[in-house]
Amino acid sequence: MSLALPHMKRVDKDFDPKVFLAGTADGRNLADHPKNHVMFLQGDPANAIFYIKSGKIKLTVISKHGKEAVVALLGAGDFFGEGCLAGQPLRVASATTISECSILRMEKAPAIRLMHEQPAFSEILLHHLLSRNIRIEEDLVDQLFNSSEKRLARVLLLLANFGKEGKPDAVIPKISQETLAGIVGTTRSRVSFFMNRFRKLGYIQYDGKYDRGLEVHSSLLNVILHD
Numbered sequence: 001m002s003l004a005l006p007h008m009k010r011v012d013k014d015f016d017p018k019v020f021l022a023g024t025a026d027g028r029n030l031a032d033h034p035k036n037h038v039m040f041l042q043g044d045p046a047n048a049i050f051y052i053k054s055g056k057i058k059l060t061v062i063s064k065h066g067k068e069a070v071v072a073l074l075g076a077g078d079f080f081g082e083g084c085l086a087g088q089p090l091r092v093a094s095a096t097t098i099s100e101c102s103i104l105r106m107e108k109a110p111a112i113r114l115m116h117e118q119p120a121f122s123e124i125l126l127h128h129l130l131s132r133n134i135r136i137e138e139d140l141v142d143q144l145f146n147s148s149e150k151r152l153a154r155v156l157l158l159l160a161n162f163g164k165e166g167k168p169d170a171v172i173p174k175i176s177q178e179t180l181a182g183i184v185g186t187t188r189s190r191v192s193f194f195m196n197r198f199r200k201l202g203y204i205q206y207d208g209k210y211d212r213g214l215e216v217h218s219s220l221l222n223v224i225l226h227d
Contacts, residue, residue, distance in 0.1 A: 039096065100173075159216070
């Protein structure tokens with residue numbers, strides 16, 4: 001399917017994608033959402049793309065037999081639902097907030113038009129897609145070659161934004177052990193075991209149910225680096 005549109009406008013040299021993604025107009029709607037809010041469900045019409053200004057969301061898929069798997073965790077600065085821009089008619093995954101979020105929703109047609117009219121916006125979107133592709137490859141390698149303990153450590157570091165530009169988050173929002181188990185591909189009991197071990201080693205810090213959030217220390221990298 002071609003994304004070419006007729007009657008393209010001239011490029012606006014003063015276009016600032018950060019300002020654009022912070023505003024509401026031309027098919028854009030910025031809204032705050034509570035934790036556990038469903039942005040869309042697997043099988044829903046794919047008619048918009050979303051940009052996360054703050055907070056974190058998870059993408060999940062459900063098999064024909066009802067088994068759910070977490071396929072991605074996304075945070076501030078990430079897009080999701082971009083499959084609609086390539087002609088995807090229905091959502092292939094569900095998107096749910098795992099913390100309070102501020103999310104910009106852009107209708108499909110204006111988003112496609114913007115891609116053609118503003119190279120700066122296309123560049124940001126392309127950077128996101130390439131980064132997501134790299135993350136997917138890393139996730140695959142992680143699943144194939146690393147232990148569940150190392151996979152859990154990597155997930156916690158990613159949630160705290162280690163490896164991203166800027167300062168990592170000192171505390172990440174509360175996330176259930178069931179969700180962590182779904183991401184890692186192991187059982188809740190194994191997640192609980194490793195979490196307690198990480199805490200005893202001083203790699204992470206939290207209260208009994210980490211209701212106030214989970215503090216992740218850079219020393220958790222030792223789990224990944226240790227052979």
